[in-house]
Amino acid sequence: MNENTTEPKYQKLVKQMKAYIQENMKTNQKILSEREIAQRLSISRYTVRKALDELEKKGYIYKVHGKGTFVSEKSVPTALNEIYSFTEQMEQLGKKPKMELLEFKVFIPNQELASKLHVATQDKVIKLKYLRTADDVPMMIEETYLPYSKFPTLTVDALSKNSLYSIMKTEFNQSIHVVSESMRASLISSNEAKLLKVEDGSPCLNVRRTSFNKLNEPIEFTSCIARGDQFVYNCKYIHQD
Amino acid sequence: MNENTTEPKYQKLVKQMKAYIQENMKTNQKILSEREIAQRLSISRYTVRKALDELEKKGYIYKVHGKGTFVSEKSVPTALNEIYSFTEQMEQLGKKPKMELLEFKVFIPNQELASKLHVATQDKVIKLKYLRTADDVPMMIEETYLPYSKFPTLTVDALSKNSLYSIMKTEFNQSIHVVSESMRASLISSNEAKLLKVEDGSPCLNVRRTSFNKLNEPIEFTSCIARGDQFVYNCKYIHQD
DNA sequence: CAGTGGTCTAGACCACGTT
DNA sequence: ACGTGGTCTAGACCACTGT
Numbered sequence: 001m002n003e004n005t006t007e008p009k010y011q012k013l014v015k016q017m018k019a020y021i022q023e024n025m026k027t028n029q030k031i032l033s034e035r036e037i038a039q040r041l042s043i044s045r046y047t048v049r050k051a052l053d054e055l056e057k058k059g060y061i062y063k064v065h066g067k068g069t070f071v072s073e074k075s076v077p078t079a080l081n082e083i084y085s086f087t088e089q090m091e092q093l094g095k096k097p098k099m100e101l102l103e104f105k106v107f108i109p110n111q112e113l114a115s116k117l118h119v120a121t122q123d124k125v126i127k128l129k130y131l132r133t134a135d136d137v138p139m140m141i142e143e144t145y146l147p148y149s150k151f152p153t154l155t156v157d158a159l160s161k162n163s164l165y166s167i168m169k170t171e172f173n174q175s176i177h178v179v180s181e182s183m184r185a186s187l188i189s190s191n192e193a194k195l196l197k198v199e200d201g202s203p204c205l206n207v208r209r210t211s212f213n214k215l216n217e218p219i220e221f222t223s224c225i226a227r228g229d230q231f232v233y234n235c236k237y238i239h240q241d
Numbered sequence: 242m243n244e245n246t247t248e249p250k251y252q253k254l255v256k257q258m259k260a261y262i263q264e265n266m267k268t269n270q271k272i273l274s275e276r277e278i279a280q281r282l283s284i285s286r287y288t289v290r291k292a293l294d295e296l297e298k299k300g301y302i303y304k305v306h307g308k309g310t311f312v313s314e315k316s317v318p319t320a321l322n323e324i325y326s327f328t329e330q331m332e333q334l335g336k337k338p339k340m341e342l343l344e345f346k347v348f349i350p351n352q353e354l355a356s357k358l359h360v361a362t363q364d365k366v367i368k369l370k371y372l373r374t375a376d377d378v379p380m381m382i383e384e385t386y387l388p389y390s391k392f393p394t395l396t397v398d399a400l401s402k403n404s405l406y407s408i409m410k411t412e413f414n415q416s417i418h419v420v421s422e423s424m425r426a427s428l429i430s431s432n433e434a435k436l437l438k439v440e441d442g443s444p445c446l447n448v449r450r451t452s453f454n455k456l457n458e459p460i461e462f463t464s465c466i467a468r469g470d471q472f473v474y475n476c477k478y479i480h481q482d
Numbered sequence: 483c484a485g486t487g488g489t490c491t492a493g494a495c496c497a498c499g500t501t
Numbered sequence: 502a503c504g505t506g507g508t509c510t511a512g513a514c515c516a517c518t519g520t
Contacts, residue, residue: 006496006497008507008508008509009508009509010508010509027457028456033485033486033487034486034487035485035486035487043509043510044509044510044511044512045510045511045512046508046509046510046511047508047509047510049487049488050508050509052487059419059457062418062455062456062457063486063487063488064455064486064487064517064518065486065487065488065516065517065518066485066486066487066516066517066518066519067485067486067487067517067518067519068485068486068487068518069486069487070456072456072457073456073457073458177303178300178477178478179477179478180475180476180477181475181476181477182473182474182475182476183424183446183473183474183475184446184469184472184473184474185426185427185444185445185446185447185467185469186426186444186469187444187469203426203427203428203444203445203469204426204444205424205425205426205446206426214303214305215269215303215311215314216268216303216313216314226426228425228426228427228428228444231425232423232424232425233423233424233425234421234422234423234424235421235422235423235476236419236420236421236422237419237420237478247515247516249488249489249490250489250490251489251490274504274505274506275505275506276504276505276506284490284491285490285491285492285493286491286492286493287489287490287491287492288489288490288491290506290507291489291490293506304505304506304507305498305499305505305506306497306498306499306505306506306507307497307498307499307500307504307505307506308498308499308500308504308505308506309499309504309505309506310505310506
């Protein structure tokens with residue numbers, strides 16, 4: 001899509017090697033050494049290393065000091081270091097995800113919400129409320145709050161065409177850098193029970209997410225209520241020492 | 242503790258700069274350019290970049306192409322890219338965490354568990370069961386399963402002195418590379434209700450974690466049952482594109 | 483000992499943002 | 502035009518693993 005910015009050489013190498021590894025190599029098989037790859041492709045070892053670092057970070061390969069670089073097991077690579085999105089998770093289960101916009105409004109927040117979004121209490125906030133379903137079974141209710149000052153021209157029409165995150169990035173130049181999430185179990189309230197078509201007092205999973213841009217300003221707060229009997233929240237990440 | 246391996250120059254720089262930033266600099270303040278730092282310390286720019294990359298990854302600073310490197314907000318740095326441990330979370334809340342070993346046994350797993358740990362059904366598995374409390378209030382029950390073949394000499398005595406993860410690393414040379422977690426809400430069973438001192442059918446949060454080593458072999462499977470009214474699971478991570 | 487990945491140097495050019 | 506971070510080169514030595 002966005003081919004006006006030149007792709008670095010090591011990024012091309014990442015794609016090339018990833019495809020080669022997936023098609024031709026087996027788990028724990030040793031791949032060429034950094035020096036060997038650099039020599040064959042007539043590039044510097046630095047570039048090879050950057051590509052291999054990226055492949056390791058994404059879970060395709062692993063390096064062992066003094067021994068070499070090896071292919072990882074197939075199961076791990078997907079969605080590393082990132083909490084899976086609802087859509088991806090449902091697609092993995094072979095279910096058809098949909099989302100329906102229930103509410104779109106601009107309002108003055110209470111103090112709690114204002115402090116979460118780092119805005120003054122007289123500043124406006126956008127609220128989006130979605131019902132997410134999978135194979136037409138209601139799965140979760142999602143309420144997202146955005147500081148109006150950062151997204152003043154956001155429209156329902158734009159949201160129907162692109163995802164919120166892509167709009168944030170392309171239209172408003174706000175991309176997510178750090179995400180903080182919390183999960184808790186509780187009993188569902190009657191309003192939510194009706195929307196999710198479960199009994200009052202059923203167990204539900206409440207996920208709250210605050211997203212920050214590079215300057216560590218909060219640009220989004222979302223609270224999700226998910227059916228306890230249907231929804232499992234998955235995440236995978238590379239452990240750092 | 243472990244000073245027999247020489248620390249790389251950039252790691253020292255990381256510590257040095259981190260301390261300097263925390264003591265002397267303010268949020269969004271610009272720091273010296275990579276070239277300037279390199280020149281002043283008479284080291285190469287590569288080393289400075291490695292240090293700055295690490296500080297960015299840990300959330301202390303952020304870089305903007307064409308502009309410079311800046312100090313991040315103070316709130317973010319802790320425990321990035323890592324799901325907080327129970328102990329850290331409780332300490333942040335000012336509560337005193339404790340854990341009590343309820344069970345330690347070696348047994349033959351059922352098929353489900355065996356497949357989770359990638360062992361044959363005739364292979365042995367170690368089970369550890371803990372009750373975690375905070376200020377003497379029961380918070381969660383934790384059941385951990387380990388492949389016996391990888392930790393054959395693990396003892397209760399060792400566990401009373403060091404954490405499981407540090408034992409894994411130092412005694413058995415198994416360090417965690419990738420972690421996969423899932424969270425779900427459900428209603429508590431009567432056995433667990435007794436241990437956690439809540440009513441039957443209270444809401445609870447079930448967290449399941451599988452940890453993998455560098456070879457992507459599973460080395461741990463843990464299932465936690467946490468009180469819904471007390472426990473919130475937090476995680477923070479840097480968003481990758 | 484040779485071969486591997488990990489660190490480091492001293493340069494170079496490019497892409498981006500500000501002046 | 503200038504300074505910044507991002508990429509890249511062609512080397513070097515170190516630390517670790519195997520033979």
